[in-house]
Structures are given as C-alpha cells and as structure tokens.
Amino acid sequence: MLQLKNLLKNAVKSISKNRMRSLLTSLGIIIGVSSVIVMVAIGQGSQKQIEDEIESLGTNMIIIMPGSSTSGAVRGGAGTLNRFTLNDVEKLEKEATMISDVSPTIRSGGQVIGGGENWSTTIYGVTEGYFAIRNFEIEYGEFFTERDVRANKKVALLGKTVADELFPNQDPTGEKIRIRNVPFTVIGVLKEKGQSSMGNDQDDVILAPSTTVLYRLKGGRYVDMILASAVTADLIDEAQNEISSILRKAHRLDEGEEDDFTIRNQAEISEMASSTTEILTLLLGSIAGVSLLVGGIGIMNIMLVSVTERTREIGLRLSVGARSIDVLAQFLTEAIVLSLSGGFIGIILSFGISILLDEFTMLSTLINTEIILISVLFSAAVGIFFGFYPARKAAALNPIDALRYE
Amino acid sequence: MMIQKRHLWGLPGEAEGFNMNNLKSVIETRELTKTYQMGDVSVKVLRGVDLTIKSGEFVAIMGASGSGKSTLMNLIGCLDEPTSGDYFLDGKHVNLMGKNEYADIRNQKIGFVFQGFNLLPRTTALENVELPLMYDRKKRIREPKKASIAALEKVGLSNRMDHEPNQLSGGQQQRVAIARALVNQPAIILADEPTGNLDSLTSVDVMSVFQNLNNQGITVILVTHEPDIALYAKRIVEMRDGIITKDNLVENRRDAEMDLYNLVKESEEYEECYN
Numbered sequence: 001m002l003q004l005k006n007l008l009k010n011a012v013k014s015i016s017k018n019r020m021r022s023l024l025t026s027l028g029i030i031i032g033v034s035s036v037i038v039m040v041a042i043g044q045g046s047q048k049q050i051e052d053e054i055e056s057l058g059t060n061m062i063i064i065m066p067g068s069s070t071s072g073a074v075r076g077g078a079g080t081l082n083r084f085t086l087n088d089v090e091k092l093e094k095e096a097t098m099i100s101d102v103s104p105t106i107r108s109g110g111q112v113i114g115g116g117e118n119w120s121t122t123i124y125g126v127t128e129g130y131f132a133i134r135n136f137e138i139e140y141g142e143f144f145t146e147r148d149v150r151a152n153k154k155v156a157l158l159g160k161t162v163a164d165e166l167f168p169n170q171d172p173t174g175e176k177i178r179i180r181n182v183p184f185t186v187i188g189v190l191k192e193k194g195q196s197s198m199g200n201d202q203d204d205v206i207l208a209p210s211t212t213v214l215y216r217l218k219g220g221r222y223v224d225m226i227l228a229s230a231v232t233a234d235l236i237d238e239a240q241n242e243i244s245s246i247l248r249k250a251h252r253l254d255e256g257e258e259d260d261f262t263i264r265n266q267a268e269i270s271e272m273a274s275s276t277t278e279i280l281t282l283l284l285g286s287i288a289g290v291s292l293l294v295g296g297i298g299i300m301n302i303m304l305v306s307v308t309e310r311t312r313e314i315g316l317r318l319s320v321g322a323r324s325i326d327v328l329a330q331f332l333t334e335a336i337v338l339s340l341s342g343g344f345i346g347i348i349l350s351f352g353i354s355i356l357l358d359e360f361t362m363l364s365t366l367i368n369t370e371i372i373l374i375s376v377l378f379s380a381a382v383g384i385f386f387g388f389y390p391a392r393k394a395a396a397l398n399p400i401d402a403l404r405y406e
Numbered sequence: 407m408m409i410q411k412r413h414l415w416g417l418p419g420e421a422e423g424f425n426m427n428n429l430k431s432v433i434e435t436r437e438l439t440k441t442y443q444m445g446d447v448s449v450k451v452l453r454g455v456d457l458t459i460k461s462g463e464f465v466a467i468m469g470a471s472g473s474g475k476s477t478l479m480n481l482i483g484c485l486d487e488p489t490s491g492d493y494f495l496d497g498k499h500v501n502l503m504g505k506n507e508y509a510d511i512r513n514q515k516i517g518f519v520f521q522g523f524n525l526l527p528r529t530t531a532l533e534n535v536e537l538p539l540m541y542d543r544k545k546r547i548r549e550p551k552k553a554s555i556a557a558l559e560k561v562g563l564s565n566r567m568d569h570e571p572n573q574l575s576g577g578q579q580q581r582v583a584i585a586r587a588l589v590n591q592p593a594i595i596l597a598d599e600p601t602g603n604l605d606s607l608t609s610v611d612v613m614s615v616f617q618n619l620n621n622q623g624i625t626v627i628l629v630t631h632e633p634d635i636a637l638y639a640k641r642i643v644e645m646r647d648g649i650i651t652k653d654n655l656v657e658n659r660r661d662a663e664m665d666l667y668n669l670v671k672e673s674e675e676y677e678e679c680y681n
Contacts, residue, residue: 006540017528316524319485320538320586321513323506399485403520 011334014306015341025302026342028295029382033346033375035288038353041365043281048366050273054266060233061133062099062240064226064247067260083251083260084223086210089127091250092228098239100231101129104223106213112162112206114177114186119165123156123179123206125213133229136207139163141173141188149209154216156184160192160203182216184208236265295342296382303335303390314394315402328395335387336380343379347372431494432593432625433459433482438491439648440477451477453648454491459594459627464620466628466636469645476598478645479629483518483596484511496593513541517587521599523579525571531558531582532567538590547590557585560622561615577608584615594625601635607669613638614662638662 015022066084089104096102106125111118127149130136136143144155156177163172172186193202214221230239240263247261307314314327322330354365440452451474459465469475480486481493484500485508493500496515503511512518517538525534535557539550547553558564561581571579580600587595597616601609609632617638620626628639636642637660644652 013529312522312524313526316520316526317537317541318509319483319512319518321509321541321590323509323541325506326541400480403485403524 007329007333008337010330011337014310014334015338021302022338025298026338026345028298029292029339029342029379030295030346030349032288032292032295032382033343033379034350034353035291036285036375036378037347037350037367037371038357038365039284039288040281040371041350041354041367042357042363043277043284044368044371045364045366047274047277047281049364050277054269054273055135060100060230060236061266062228062230062236062243063264063266064228064243065262065264066225067258067262084226085221086214086223088247088250089210089223089226092226092243092246095246096228096239096242098231098235098242099228101132102226102228103127103130103133104210105130105225105227106210106218107224108213108218110180110217112166112177112179114175115167115172117166119162121159121162121204121206123208123213123217125210125218126207127210129229130207130227133227136193137191139189139191140171141186144187144207144209149211152211152215153209154182154184154212155187155208157188157190157207158186159190159205159207161201162204162206163189179206179208180217230265240265292378292382296339296386299335299339299383300386300390302338303331303387304393306334307331307390307394310394311397311402311405314397315399315405318397318399319403324395327397328391331391331394332384332387335391336383339379339383339387340376343376346379347375430461430497431458432461432463432496433457433627434492434494435481436492438478438481438488438493440474440481440486441489451648452481452488455645455648455650457643457650457653459625461593461625462620462623464616464626464628464638464640466630466639466642467645468630468633468636468642470631472647473645474648475629475631475645479596479598479627482594482627483516484508509541510543513538513590514544514546515593517590517592517595519580519583519587519595519597519600521602523571523576523583523603525579525582525586527572528570530568530570531563531574531585534571534582535586535589537586542590554585554589557589558582560588560619561585575608576604577611580604580608580612581615584612584619588619588624594627595619597626597628599630600628601630601632607666607673609635610662610666610669614666617662634660 084104086104089102092099092102103126108123108125109120110123111120128143128146131143139160143157144153148155156179158166158172166172166177167175173188175186177184177186190203190207195201228239228243230236243263244259248259251260253260317327351367354367357363357365435455435457438452438455439450442449442451455478467475467478481488484495488501495511500511526537532554535554536550539547539553555564555567558567561584563578563581563585566574566578574582601612604612613635616626616628628636630636637656637658639656640659641655642652643650
C-alpha cells in the first residue's frame with residue numbers, strides 16, 4: 001500500500017480540486033457533528049445547572065423524617081407519627097461521629113408585623129448547625145449562636161423576600177418585629193438563594209432558634225424534621241446507618257421492628273434529577289446523530305459520483321502499477337479526510353454556537369472533551385463506513401475497461 | 407502442470423531456451439490465445455500468436471479493428487490474462503500470476519502511452535510523470551523527483567515541468583505521457599494509437615520522440631492502424647482475425663525529424679505565398 005503521506009497528499013489534492021463540492025459534501029458532517037455536540041452540551045449544561053441547584057440546598061445533606069403511625073392494621077402516611085424531640089437531636093449531636101452538623105427543623109406559619117408592614121411567611125426553628133447544612137450565607141448582621149438557642153432568645157434572621165417586604169431598601173438589623181404577637185429582634189438578613197428546583201421561594205422564610213419557636217410559637221415538644229450533614233460526601237451511607245442506629249436506640253425499637261423514621265439524602269435526590277437530564281441528553285444527541293448519518297450518506301453519494309467521474313484516472317493508476325488495494329486506500333482516505341475535516345469544522349462551529357447560546361439564551365451549555373473525542377471518532381467511522389463501498393467499487397475496476405471508459 | 411509452470415517462472419535460463427539469437431528477447435509469446443465469453447457465444451479474438459521482440463526493436467503492430475491487435479496489446483501489457491499459451495516478458499513467465507503481481511509487472515517492466523494521453527487533470531507535468539514511482543514498491547528508483555525531471559528532459563519538456571495539462575498542447579501532453587512511461591525504466595514502452603488524437607504535424611513530432619528514445623536503446627511497441635505512422639518503426643507486424651499475417655522489417659524507414667523539418671518548411675513556404 002502507498003505510504004500514508006502520499007495517500008493523504010493525494011486525498012487533499014483531489015478534495016481541493018473540487019472545492020465547492022467538497023465543502024457541500026462536508027457540510028452534512030459539519031452540521032451533524034456540530035449539532036451532536038451542541039445538543040449534548042445543552043443536555044449536560046442543564047444537568048449541571050440542576051445539580052448545582054440541588055447542591056445549593058446543602059452539601060452532604062441528610063434528611064431525617066418521622067415515620068408513619070400504625071394503629072391496629074391501619075398505617076398512616078409519612079409524618080403521621082411525630083416522634084422526634086429535641087432529645088433525639090441532642091443524642092445525634094453527641095453520639096454520631098460521621099456527621100458534622102445537625103439541626104432540628106420546627107415549622108410554624110404566621111403573620112409577621114414589622115416596619116409598619118405585615119407579611120405571612122413560614123418560620124423555621126433551627127439550631128446554629130442549620131446554616132452550614134443548608135449553605136446559608138448572611139447578607140446583613142450575623143447568624144444566631146448556640147448560646148442564643150440554649151437561652152431561648154427571641155432573635156430572628158429574615159430571608160431576603162421577607163426583609164424586602166417589611167423593610168424595603170434598608171438594613172433591618174436591630175429592628176423589632178412581631179411574629180404572632182411575640183416580639184423578636186432581627187439580628188440579620190440571609191443572602192438570596194432564589195427559587196428551589198421545585199419552584200418555591202427559598203427566601204420567603206424566617207429562621208429563629210429551635211427552642212424559641214418550639215416553646216414560644218408552636219408549643220408542644222415534637223420536631224418536624226431533622227437535618228444533618230455527613231462529614232464528607234463519601235461517608236453519607238455510613239452516616240445514615242449511624243443515625244439510624246442511634247435513633248432506633250433512642251426510640252427503643254426492638255430488632256425486627258420497623259423504623260419509625262425515614263432517612264433520605266441529597267445524593268438520592270440529585271441522582272434522580274440527573275437521570276432525567278441524562279435521558280434528555282441521550283435523546284437530543286441521538287436526534288442530532290441522525291443528521292450525522294445523513295451527512296455520511298452525502299459522502300457516500302459524492303464518492304460514488306467521484307469514482308464514476310474518475311474511472312479513467314483509476315484505469316491509468318492501475319496501468320502504471322497501482323494494486324487494487326492502492327485504489328481502495330486512495331478513495332477510502334479521501335472519504336475519511338472529507339468526513340474528518342468536516343468533523344473538525346463542526347467542532348469549531350459547535351464552540352461558537354454554544355458560546356452564542358450561553359450569551360443570548362437561557363440555555364447553559366457544557367462541552368466536555370469526551371463528546372469531542374466521540375464525535376471525531378464517529379466522523380472518522382462515518383468516512384470509513386460510507387467510503388468503503390465506493391472505494392471497493394473503484395478497486396474492483398478492470399484496468400482495460402476503466403481506461404476505455406468514456 | 408500448474409506447479410511446473412510456477413517452477414518455470416523466475417528461472418531466466420528456461421526463458422532463454424526459447425531464444426534463437428544472441429540478442430536478448432524482451433517479449434516472447436507462444437501460441438497465445440484469448441477467448442471472450444459473451445453470454446453463450448465464445449469469441450476467439452486471438453488464435454495462437456507467436457511473437458518475439460528483441461531488446462532495442464521498434465515494432466508497429468497493425469491491423470483493422472477486430473483484428474485482435476488491441477487484445478494482443480492488453481496481453482503484452484499485462485492488463486489481461488491469456489486463455490492459453492505462454493508469455494515471457496523480459497525473461498519472466500508472466501502467465502499464472504495474481505492480480506497484484508500483474509500490477510507490479512506493469513509498474514516495473516512496462517511503460518504505457520495511450521491515445522487519450524490520460525494525464526491527471528489539474529496536476530503538473532512533473533507530478534504526472536512521478537505517478538508510476540508512487541507505486542514502486544521495490545523502491546528501485548531512489549530519487550523519484552530527479553528521475554522524473556530526467557524523463558521530462560528526455561522528451562524535451564524540462565521547461566514545462568510546472569505546467570498543468572490544460573496549459574499544454576496535444577503534442578506536449580503526449581510528451582508528458584511518454585515521459586511518464588519512461589520514468590520507471592521499463593523493459594518496453596507500449597504505445598496504443600499514440601497519434602490517434604493528434605494532427606499530422608504533431609503526430610510526426612511525437613513519432614520523432616519515439617525514434618529518439620529507440621535510438622537510445624529503448625524497446626518501443628506501437629499499436630496503430632495508420633500505415634504512414636507505422637513506417638517510422640523498424641518492423642511491422644500485421645494482424646488479421648486473431649493471427650499474425652505479416653511480419654516484415656521496414657524497408658524505407660522514415661525519419662521523423664527529417665519529415666518534421668520538411669513539414670515545417672512547407673508550411674512556412676505556404677504561409678509566405680499567402681502573406
């Protein structure tokens with residue numbers, strides 16, 4: 001077979017002889033490759049967006065919810081049995097080694113009056129660990145501390161939405177507000193978190209010490225939910241097991257008895273979301289893949305035309321000593337060069353398109369090296385697959401007939 | 407039988423057994439036949455051709471269309487396989503060879519010149535001449551570029567090396583094709599109607615190139631149906647109905663350079679008359 005250098009030289013030469021035709025032929029591959037890359041980039045971009053959003057809810061977060069009640073044979077739904085108390089939280093705090101922070105969540109709704117305005121919102125009773133678990137940051141003032149929690153201090157942190165409703169355009173730190181007629185002092189405002197992926201406003205909240213909410217606002221002794229965070233993401237499963245065994249002991253559950261709580265973690269939720277977007281990516285990518293296939297057929301078409309057009313050239317090459325495999329290699333190389341160069345142009349184009357999409361639309365894109373590698377390999381494969389038949393046709397020509405071809 | 411023939415191949419001594427003279431024969435055919443199968447009918451195109459051509463000869467093969475001269479040329483040029491008979495090229499028994507070996511033989515031993523020039527379009531003269539060397543697997547010729555330039559010099563086109571075929575006249579294009587046939591230093595140059603597409607002046611010009619090359623010792627085989635072109639050869643082989651009917655040396659051989667000189671002079675005089 002000819003040397004690779006000569007093969008490439010020949011291929012580039014004959015492709016550049018028919019510049020317009022070659023460009024139009026590669027256009028199929030250019031569009032195919034760039035649309036595959038852009039589609040996958042959009043899919044992966046939105047996947048990343050969702051993942052980031054979920055991460056913003058809190059890293060390594062573990063959610064412990066009360067279980068269902070059973071009375072006789074009738075089982076209630078989740079949360080019908082509210083058996084978490086602040087004791088449980090304390091036990092977890094003391095005994096668990098694989099969690100870095102833990103906080104109860106006590107939910108209470110109510111009308112808030114302050115700054116001459118009023119607003120209905122949700123009040124969460126939490127401890128100082130909550131800020132770290134949920135990745136809250138402070139805009140004005142400061143978080144409350146462990147001491148505030150222990151002392152049932154009537155202090156409150158306002159979410160951005162609440163702060164804007166009650167105290168527009170000002171720092172409300174130090175202001176007094178009344179929640180269901182209980183006076184609180186505002187000690188700070190939380191930084192904006194935006195909407196959650198479920199669509200609710202994460203800034204329409206007031207955070208106050210758990211003890212204060214439990215004893216002053218809500219009454220009773222039960223905690224709605226416990227949040228904790230694992231020391232590292234790898235240790236989430238172990239942390240969950242640890243929490244489970246501590247809570248079972250605290251609740252005096254016998255072996256074989258069902259848990260009266262459920263534990264979920266952030267990873268499970270984000271996995272669910274990613275699998276949805278993965279399907280989306282696959283779908284978009286395969287639709288775009290069809291255009292790559294069409295591009296390949298375009299290459300086959302033009303190579304067949306080229307073989308017919310150049311029958312005399314093939315005859316000549318055979319008569320001066322080219323073997324069939326030389327002719328095969330020549331036309332195959334041409335098809336591959338055509339599709340690969342189309343692939344490269346497509347990659348460059350896809351970068352341009354994704355920059356434009358990021359800039360001017362709501363879509364965010366993410367191009368990874370993997371998909372580029374795949375599309376390069378794929379366009380080479382398209383060249384080989386669709387170039388083979390015309391090349392074999394050329395190689396099978398009889399030199400006498402080819403030389404006499406008119 | 408097969409094994410015996412394969413054994414013959416590659417033993418020059420065997421081939422020389424056919425040699426009658428001291429001069430080395432470049433081509434020897436023995437009872438060469440070719441039958442084409444056309445549906446149910448089989449057409450005998452060659453019916454036993456014995457032809458010996460020695461090194462340095464200039465042979466014109468003549469005959470009407472259908473005489474079998476083209477088929478004979480295809481067989482001599484290793485473009486086709488005979489149905490029966492033996493063919494020795496440059497001492498090698500070339501029957502019973504595979505497709506690839508045929509390709510290599512064409513590359514190493516034969517230089518083709520065609521009626522339609524068959525140059526690659528949009529490719530310079532030099533690159534056209536280099537083409538056979540691209541397929542030179544044995545790397546016999548060390549410096550392809552140098553060899554190609556030398557071949558172009560031999561046909562008097564060294565000043566047109568970078569021209570593409572569409573920038574060259576018909577005669578010049580055929581010269582490039584001859585240079586391409588020369589470049590791999592073949593045992594024979596096989597020219598199939600090389601003047602068929604050329605006017606008479608250019609035809610004589612091209613024949614002068616062949617005569618020149620032949621004078622340098624290169625064996626030339628010319629297939630033509632024009633009697634006056636055949637007169638530039640040293641020997642004329644006439645074919646009819648698949649056999650050789652006449653095989654004579656040319657008595658009044660024409661000198662192409664001389665004819666060319668006269669023709670040019672004539673046309674100048676002709677022009678002078680009218681201007």
